[in-house]
Amino acid sequence: MQALPPRAVTAICHALQEQIEHGLLAPGCKLPAERKLSEVFDTTRITLREALVQLEARGLIYREERRGWFVAPERLTYDLIERSHFHAMVQAQGREASTELLSARLQPATAAVCARLQLPPLSSVIQICRLRRINGRAVLYAEHYLNPEYFAGILDCDLSQSLTELYERHYGIHYGRVRFEILPTALPVAAAQALKVSAGSPGLHITRVNSDQHGRLIDCDLEYWRHDAVRIRAEAG
Amino acid sequence: MQALPPRAVTAICHALQEQIEHGLLAPGCKLPAERKLSEVFDTTRITLREALVQLEARGLIYREERRGWFVAPERLTYDLIERSHFHAMVQAQGREASTELLSARLQPATAAVCARLQLPPLSSVIQICRLRRINGRAVLYAEHYLNPEYFAGILDCDLSQSLTELYERHYGIHYGRVRFEILPTALPVAAAQALKVSAGSPGLHITRVNSDQHGRLIDCDLEYWRHDAVRIRAEAG
DNA sequence: GAGTGGTCTAGACCACCAA
DNA sequence: TGGTGGTCTAGACCACTCC
Numbered sequence: 040m041q042a043l044p045p046r047a048v049t050a051i052c053h054a055l056q057e058q059i060e061h062g063l064l065a066p067g068c069k070l071p072a073e074r075k076l077s078e079v080f081d082t083t084r085i086t087l088r089e090a091l092v093q094l095e096a097r098g099l100i101y102r103e104e105r106r107g108w109f110v111a112p113e114r115l116t117y118d119l120i121e122r123s124h125f126h127a128m129v130q131a132q133g134r135e136a137s138t139e140l141l142s143a144r145l146q147p148a149t150a151a152v153c154a155r156l157q158l159p160p161l162s163s164v165i166q167i168c169r170l171r172r173i174n175g176r177a178v179l180y181a182e183h184y185l186n187p188e189y190f191a192g193i194l195d196c197d198l199s200q201s202l203t204e205l206y207e208r209h210y211g212i213h214y215g216r217v218r219f220e221i222l223p224t225a226l227p228v229a230a231a232q233a234l235k236v237s238a239g240s241p242g243l244h245i246t247r248v249n250s251d252q253h254g255r256l257i258d259c260d261l262e263y264w265r266h267d268a269v270r271i272r273a274e275a276g
Numbered sequence: 277m278q279a280l281p282p283r284a285v286t287a288i289c290h291a292l293q294e295q296i297e298h299g300l301l302a303p304g305c306k307l308p309a310e311r312k313l314s315e316v317f318d319t320t321r322i323t324l325r326e327a328l329v330q331l332e333a334r335g336l337i338y339r340e341e342r343r344g345w346f347v348a349p350e351r352l353t354y355d356l357i358e359r360s361h362f363h364a365m366v367q368a369q370g371r372e373a374s375t376e377l378l379s380a381r382l383q384p385a386t387a388a389v390c391a392r393l394q395l396p397p398l399s400s401v402i403q404i405c406r407l408r409r410i411n412g413r414a415v416l417y418a419e420h421y422l423n424p425e426y427f428a429g430i431l432d433c434d435l436s437q438s439l440t441e442l443y444e445r446h447y448g449i450h451y452g453r454v455r456f457e458i459l460p461t462a463l464p465v466a467a468a469q470a471l472k473v474s475a476g477s478p479g480l481h482i483t484r485v486n487s488d489q490h491g492r493l494i495d496c497d498l499e500y501w502r503h504d505a506v507r508i509r510a511e512a513g
Numbered sequence: 514g515a516g517t518g519g520t521c522t523a524g525a526c527c528a529c530c531a532a
Numbered sequence: 533t534g535g536t537g538g539t540c541t542a543g544a545c546c547a548c549t550c551c
Contacts, residue, residue, distance in 0.1 A: 047521075049475070072536060083522055085322070088537095093476035096462040105529055105537055114459075120512050214513060221508035222351075223460050223480050225333040237538080238286070239330035241478045241503070243460050250513075266478070271458035273510055275357050276451060276487075284540075309517060320541055325518095342518055342548055474519080517549070523542100530536070 051080050051090035059099055059110055067174075070100065070108040096241065098267030104235045111267050115173060119219055119273040124203040125171055125179070134173050140199045141168040141233065145187060152184045155248050155259045163187060167198055170233050178268035180230040185258040189251075202258075212251045220246040221271065230263035241266045288317050288327035296336055296347055304411075307337065307345040333478065335504030341472045348504050352410060356456055356510040361440040362408055362416070371410050377436045378405040378470065382424060389421045392485050392496045400424060404435055407470050415505035417467040422495040426488075439495075449488045457483040458508065467500035478503045 058064050070076065070091075077087040091108055094100045102108045115132060129136035148156070148164040156164070165185040170177055183202060185193065189212065196205055206212040226234065226242035236242070245262040295301050307313065307328075314324040328345055331337045339345045352369060366373035385393070385401040393401070402422040407414055420439060422430065426449065433442055443449040463471065463479035473479070482499040 046519095052476075074536080083524085084537095085523095086521060089520085093462065096476055096478050098461050102537085106531095107537075119510055122512060216511065216513045219508075219510040219512070221458065221510075223478065223503040223506075224335050225330065239289075239333055241333050241460065266460040269460075271456075273356055273456040273458075273512075274453065275359060275456070275510075276453045283538095311517080320543090321518095322542095323540060326539085339518085343550095344518070515549105515551085518547090520544100520546080522544075525539100525541075527539080528537090530534105532533085532535100 047080075047082055047086050048090045048093065051082070051087065052093055054080070055090070055094060056099060064110045066110050066112040068110045070110070072107070095267070101265065101267055102237065104237055112174065112176065114268060114270040115178070117269050117271050119217075119271060122214060122217060124201045126201055129173055135175075137172045137175070138199045139170045139172070141170055143167045143194055143198050145194070148184065152259065155246070156184065156186055156256050158186065165190060165193065167202075168229075168233075169199070173268070176268075177234045178265050180226075180233040180263045182261040183258055184261075186256065189255070189257050206251075206257075212257060214249050215252045215254060216250040218248040222246075223266070226263055234263070234265060236265065243269060284317075284319055284323050285327045285330065288319070288324065289330055291317070292327070292331060293336060301347045303347050303349040305347045307347070309344070332504070338502065338504055339474065341474055349411065349413065351505060351507040352415070354506050354508045356454075356508060359451060359454060361438045363438050366410055372412075374409045374412070375436045376407040376409070378407055380404045380431055380435050382431070385421065389496065392483070393421065393423055393493050395423065402427060402430065404439075405466075405470075406436070410505070413505075414471045415502050417463075417470040417500045419498040420495055421497075423493065426492070426494050443488075443494075449494060451486050452489045452491060453487040455485040459483075460503070463500050471500070471502060473502065480506060 064070070073084050073087055077084045080087060091100065095102065098111055098114070100108050101111050115129060117128065123131070126136045144166060145163050146166050148158060148162045152164055153160060153162055158164070165187050167183040167185070169181050171179040171181065190210060193205070196209065203214065222244040224242065224244050225239045226236055228238060230242065231238050231240070243264040243266050245264065247260040247262065248256065249258050251257045301307070310321050310324055314321045317324060328337065332339065335348055335351070337345050338348045352366060354365065360368070362375070363373045381403060382400050383403050385395060385399045389401055390397060390399055395401070402424050404420040404422070406418050408416040408418065427447060430442070433446065440451065459481040461479065461481050462476045463473055465475060467479065468475045468477070480501040480503050482501065484497040484499065485493065486495050488494045
């Protein structure tokens with residue numbers, strides 16, 4: 040419990056944090072160049088970057104690769120129990136959602152996906168990769184794996200809309216039981232590239248395994264979130 | 277989607293990861309000194325440390341402050357729905373749990389705690405700070421805030437045991453509805469010190485607000501986990 | 514006391530982004 | 533094309549751990 044040593048990094052963190060919390064640096068606002076900041080705080084770029092990385096870990100600022108550092112907007116609240124879908128969740132919280140389809144195709148399932156969906160080895164699954172934004176900022180990279188038995192012809196649909204609604208409208212399927220698994224870990228390469236996050240920066244990996252109203256395992260989602268973009272809620276008992 | 281540039285950091289990560297995954301470096305095992313490793317990989321300590329930090333973010337290795345780097349043991353699975361308590365959870369997964377009482381006292385509640393427990397301003401609450409270990413490794417720093425109205429005399433009990441069991445045995449109280457909030461963020465100073473984690477390293481902050489069998493708000497927990505020590509499960513619908 | 518990790522300095526080159 | 537962030541070098545000193 041002794042007093043902490045006065046570190047350069049700590050001092051820089053406090054100074055920047057104070058500016059942000061008092062609104063002098065508004066959410067979405069770009070910070071000055073690293074070289075400028077290191078002059079301002081009279082230190083080297085290495086030390087300055089260390090401070091920025093710490094603030095990034097706390098979720099106060101974020102970076103866009105090669106573009107600079109920005110003040111982080113507020114987190115999205117993700118309620119596991121309500122099970123609303125992305126667009127509805129974002130809109131309900133007063134922001135604007137958009138979805139970009141990255142790829143969609145039928146392909147052999149990985150062993151992990153077979154296990155989650157209880158498919159026999161060498162099964163084919165429909166893989167849909169999407170990037171989702173809040174107010175233009177990429178926050179979520181998601182890979183969906185669908186049991187093709189239940190979703191014939193889905194590859195011809197508009198897959199940038201909500202899958203939840205598509206399931207209901209075209210297939211009369213809606214979600215029943217859902218299993219979540221939440222893992223704080225670094226983002227894998229595909230997710231980091233899509234989110235334009237520097238490789239190895241922390242992220243949140245959420246796996247959802249979804250059953251429909253008849254208890255059939257219909258699909259699973261591998262979601263990779265920016266760690267600073269989300270807050271998870273749940274209620275039990 | 278282009279090939280990634282061959283980075284020194286990436287190469288080091290892969291080399292170490294491969295050693296770990298093939299069991300040449302067993303869980304709990306200490307890595308060689310940073311200066312040794314930087315010689316082995318023919319690079320500087322700064323670069324070498326960058327690689328270690330990335331592996332740390334992925335949860336493959338962890339550090340104990342000023343003691344060195346170690347291969348990470350497997351994560352604990354934390355099931356939000358089962359609502360078993362820490363010791364039971366750890367034992368059920370074949371490991372050994374221990375709890376160290378750091379402090380326990382009656383004190384004025386912070387505004388945040390008042391809000392969570394729906395107490396009037398300036399209320400007193402019982403604060404219990406504890407450090408919890410798995411196989412000797414500190415993984416969780418927890419602050420419990422109890423509504424003193426329901427727990428008279430609890431400060432004289434042995435508070436290193438399970439509070440869940442204590443509630444039941446001495447007060448006839450058990451948990452009803454529980455609300456969770458999960459936030460990936462850097463560990464605050466108190467948690468970082470207790471867990472002997474370097475300040476600002478990523479962690480997982482879980483808030484639990486607990487009601488009893490009669491629906492009364494009885495306590496809330498602020499939990500700070502090492503990010504690499506836990507995997508969260510939940511089921512809905 | 515030797516060696517370790519934690520911190521910091523003072524530069525450098527490159528690839529990429531924006532003007 | 534100039535400035536930016538991304539990466540890397542080659543050292544240094546200090547506080548702490550462990551022997």
